[in-house]
Amino acid sequence: MIKEKIQQYISKDAKVEFCDNAAIFEVSASEIKKVAGDLHGNKNLLFKLITATDERAENDCFKIWYVFGIPKENLFIIPFIQLKNTTEFPSISLIIYESLNFEKKIQTFFGLTPTGSYDLRPIILHENWPTDIFPLRKDFNWQARPETASGVYRFQEVKGEGIYEIPVGPIHAGIIEPGHFRFSVAGERIVLLEPRLGFTHKGSEKLFEVLSLGDKVKLSEKISGDSSFSHSLAFCQALEKLSRINVPARARYLRVIYAELERLANHLGDIGAIMMDTGFNFGGAQGARLREIVMRINERITGSRFLRNVNVISGVVKDIDDKEKNKLSLELEKINKDFYEVIAVAENSTSLLNRLKGTGALSAEISKNHGVLGVAGKAVGIQNDARVDYPYAAYDELLPGEIATEQDGDVYARFRVRIKETFASIKIIQDALRKLPEGCTSIADPDVIFKKNALAISVVEGWRGEILYFVTTGTDGNISRVAPRDPSFINWGVLRYAGFGNIIPDFPLINKSFNLSYSGNDL
């Protein structure tokens, strides 16, 4: 079945290996450009991720994996290349633009050089990290502390009369995550915006290799704190695939409910924050209030405002009883009504709409070329949503709904997408509560034995967009590599295009309308 579906994407003489819903095959380094370009350009597959694994101990090589997804089919095509006796691999960043940062990351963390890339500056690690120490190689001891280096990082420079640079951050006046933005500005107009991140780098990918299994799940909750549940869900799903554990039906529904509660809380907060950033205080206060209601519901049901310690391999540990079911349903109705009224006021405020419309517009062409994900992608009409494309948990049995999209790609469009998704989330939760099947919520003491030398891809539509986990096991059946990809990692790459041509005082609003994760990018 899978074989037939993937036939059209892979040449017949390729030796394809199947891991669950992923088709893996080797490509020679010289051909990867052609293969990747063909899959992405001609076959219209969605580019997901490039990552490397250090297999020098077992196979005496580094492997570089190129993950592509077939939307609506829940299938992944994964060509990989082997690097034996070389540390160079061909760059595909001129064919698939968003691969640039993935290649930079492989260069910085594995010491493998993408040949033909137009930008070889390091990413995430800063000048104080020695350029000859590569933390994701297996021979790097995660507890070792290398000597402080002192390199130089060159920002892109814009020359010309009246152009000046504004360095902003990493420390900001408000309580937000740290990130540095370098603006080149003509008067108030942004000519160039270059974000520099990495200030929240925590070595998560290395930690995934050394922590115990339970701690790995906990770590996944901290990849990006506001998406705790989605991240741990994606990770647990990958582990469940690798260990062939079936999740009880009730747990699949509960996962939908919790994931949507997380989306609800964050969208409500973001909608308020967007209004607050324009100075529309009424909307800002109401958004914060509604978000807080949902956060308290989270705490009441699961004991954690951020839905932490809920996901485990084989299901969830927090159940919703009948009393809670009715209560939650009533509360959601009230939130729905309140939110509707708040939005009605916001949509009637000309001063607010004037600030939102036309600000930070991202063209559909740039978005498509750079594979923009999530809210930002939906705001230009890209109909990608992991809940529909790669149904997981119980999404295929719940309201299919249509994917909320807008066309203009400006702050207002992203604002509207969030509003639509908020209403949709409430409906999905109500539907899931109605259909909630009886049974257990997880398997007690599941026998977690992973397949050896296997690979799993797990996708979850977090509230920002598609979260993807790439997990491999080694010859001993232990987890050998975990590469989480938060949608922020791809979307940070296009922020500069959204900022271009806008005026400096509008940038915080544009940034807020994307609301990307720094932590999820820096890992």
Added chain:
Amino acid sequence: MKILVWAIQFIFTPAISPLCVGIIKKIKAWLQNRQGAGIFQLYKDLWKLLHKDEIISRDASWIFRYAPFIIFAVTIVVGGSIPLFASFLGNTLTGDMLVVVYALAVSTFFLALGGMDTGSAFGGFGSSREMTISALAEGGLIFSLLTVGLISGTTNLFAISGFGMFAESRHFFPVLLAFGGFFIVLLAETARFPYDNPDTHLELTMIHEAMLLEYSGKRLALMEWASANKLFIFSALGANLFFPLGLAQNMDAGAIVTGIAAFMVKIFIFCLVIALIESGMAKFRFFRLPDLLLISFILNVVALGLMY
């Protein structure tokens, strides 16, 4: 007695201005379903800042060091030179409208220089935006004051405030139009909505606050206090030049108490209106602000035209 009244006149502005800021913040908090800080919070903040050490950039020149004193001194002098609760204090030395307007311009000038002095990018664009706005606001301010000046036949602010502005019905519309123009300038000069968001933490959107980012401790206290004074001064000008009701006309103690009470009510109404504006609308996009100031100028020109 006269010395006492003058003493009250001079202490009034710095003593009451932090209260205005506190009241505006309190009303805004209520309108956002929040409890909010007490209305005396700014007094406590100033007290705290005055007891703090400060950090001054190595690259700062004398301008950065002295600007807060100059700006604060200007607001004290101007605050004492405008009619607050009594119109009979005929201050002919500094009570002229042009003296007041351009004394305030001097403080803006030093504020902008102080912002740029340390060479930080935020101070630079804060100053640049401040000068853009204050240059455009100046025309509106002068013309609106000119309207009431022409009606009363004097440029002395005390004399204007002692003049029955609505005594003749033909002055009704010009004064209202001029007040409209003045109020737009008031919002611009005191860094309120829709020009500036005094509560924001977003450096890149700031105008007034961006110029103060490098200040700390005692100098920051003076700067904050001076901007509260400025808000108070503009509210007082608006309240007393355009609606000169209840001002004490003579040295009678009862009249002065009435004058103070009436003045406080008028100032409260100004605070209320500002708080309502800031709660009900979004800040304007920067490049729309000149249009608004142009409207102020046009209103004033129409007001002047209606007089003849």
